Amino acid sequence: MMNTIIGLEQHVQLKTNAKLFCECPTEGYLEAEPNTLVCPVCVSHPGSKPYGVNEEAVRNAVKISLALGCKVVTEKPILVQRKHYFYPDLPSNYQRTSKPIAKDGMLSGVRIREVHLEEDPGRYDLRTGKVDYNRSGIPLVEIITEPDIKSPEHARKFLDELQAIMNYLNVAREEAGSTRIDANVSIGGHNRVEVKNINSFKGVLTALTYEAMRQKNLIKNNIEIIQETRHFDEGQGTTIGLRLKETAADYRYFPDPDVPPITISEKKVKEIKKEIPELPAEKAKRFVRDYTVSETDAFVITQEKEFADGFEKIAHKIQPRLAARFMRGVLKKQLNYRGLKLSNSGLNEKKIIELLELVEKKRITPKVAEKLLVLMLDEQKPLKKLPLYEELVGIEKEGIVEEAVEKVLKEYEKAVKDFKKGEEKALHFLIGKVMHLTKGKAHPEIIHKHLKKRLKAG
Ligand SMILES: [Zn+2]
Incomplete structure (x- = not known):
């Protein structure tokens, strides 16, 4: 039996104003001068006593658990326990980590065993030997799964779904x-081997x-697998x-x-439950049902809440399947190229509707x-003010299609005759020629309309 068995432990930093056991700020901790967002608690000076646990962090962890x-x-x-180990990023030589705050969940067919709350260590730079404690004490949730994952691809899918949930809840740092x-x-x-230090989804x-x-490979060669901890080298992929x-x-x-133990009341859990929005999996199901978009389109569109909400607004004005295909494919691709999200791209639902209406009416x-979308993103101008708008959209208006049709009819007389004899194939040939002449800008249906009209008339 060569079944792969995988279990994951994922650590996610929580979005809170202050650290877990002190009041040091967390905002911009990566850019701040090293060791400026610290106090005696989070660098563990002798005699320093931690504050009670940060309630905002507890709420966020409960929300994720639910x-x-x-x-x-x-x-x-x-x-709250102390987990001891020695490493330069850990000034107290122990990390505070809670007993499970929640148990027995499920995502993507994978059982979630436990969720813990813990504090992040500082950052130790192996090359320079320098340590920055700005990160020390930032709250983390640790999500531990059962070994239910059957392949690396399955792990990736699980993590994608987890990330989408984090995006909807808006309680994790990015x-x-x-x-x-x-x-x-x-x-x-x-x-079993534990692989540490995987720092990206890729x-x-x-x-x-x-x-x-x-x-x-080791098993095939009858070499025993050593139970050990291995380090992932991202550069080498090993x-x-x-x-x-x-x-x-x-x-x-x-x-x-x-540190006093953490108490979470039933009442608080109920309160937090009410704050959880419709989650990506439910939303995707609803999109398939209400807008008849494909499951794949619905899955991709619902990965980010903002994007999903944008789709829903657009789908009220544009054929939903057309909108879904465009947003999932072209729009997502172009935003990804530029590292943008819908909210900071300069686009909005209105602009996308304006563009898609042209597609819907078969004008482009x-x-x-x-092409127009790329220009909208790069030039940051309204659709109608784009330098190529007239050329790309005004093509019908200016009689360019008619002109090309005339030219093709004259040049390919044989195809015209064939068509008149009833050969449909000849019409496709002529459409192709007109498309070529208009450099693919004219919509095939518009060409079809003009060709039919001329062939009937002539
Ligand atoms: Zn502090």
Whole structure:
């Protein structure tokens, strides 16, 4: 049996004003001068005592847990523990991490085992040996899955769905490095390997594909898999053995005597539940049902809330399937190229409707619509003020199609005769010639209309 078995532990930074156990600000911690957003608590000066846990962080973690279908722990206080290890980014030599605040959820067919709340360590630069503690104490949620993931692609799909949920809830930070993933990988009953330091979603696919392949090759050659922790090298796309796998006992967990346990009431859970919006999976289902768009289009469109809401407004004015295809394909692609979102692209629903109306009325082809979209993004001008607007959209008005039709009819007399004899194929040939002459700007249906009219008349 060579089944791949994967479990994930994902760490996501929470969007809060202050750190988890002190009042240091978190905003702009990456750009700030190193070690300026710190206090005695988050750099662990002797005698410093942590504040009570940041309630905003607890709320955010509960919201995420509920969206993942977890049961929140309300029946007893949740202990905050110290997890000990030595590394320069950890000034106290322990990381504060809560016992599970929620359990037993489900996403993408993967069971969620537990959700924890913990504090981020600082940032240690291996090359310079310098440490920046601005990040030290920023709240994280740790989401641990059961080993239900069956392939690297499945892991990627799970993480995409998780990311979409985070986007809808708007409680997670979005800076680079705000999401970090560890993965447990094993092959059908053999020893398990933990892969650490996967810092991007793209990295997940590479790291897991490499690691599963490495283990399968060892098994084929009858070499035993060592239970160990490996480090993902993103540049090389490989994993490197770090150390034999540590066990929970190695971390010498014990309850932090300085921090009171976290209590979450049923009432608070109910309150937070009400704040959860329609989530991406439900929205996608509704789009398929109400707008008859394809499942793939609906899935892509609903990955970001803003984009999904934009689609819904547009779909009230434009044929939904046309709008879905355009937004999922062309629009998404062009925004991605530029690293833009709909909100900061200069586009809005009104502008997209204006453009798609031209496609709907067959005044331009989807290809021309893409050209115009590129210009709208790059020139930041209204559609009708674009330098090529007249040329691309005014083509019918100026009689360019008629002119091209005349030219083609004269040049390809044989095709004209064939058509009159009843050969439909000849008409397609003529349409092709006119399209070529108008450099693909004229819509085939418009050409068809003009050709038919002329062939009937002549
Ligand atoms: Zn602090």
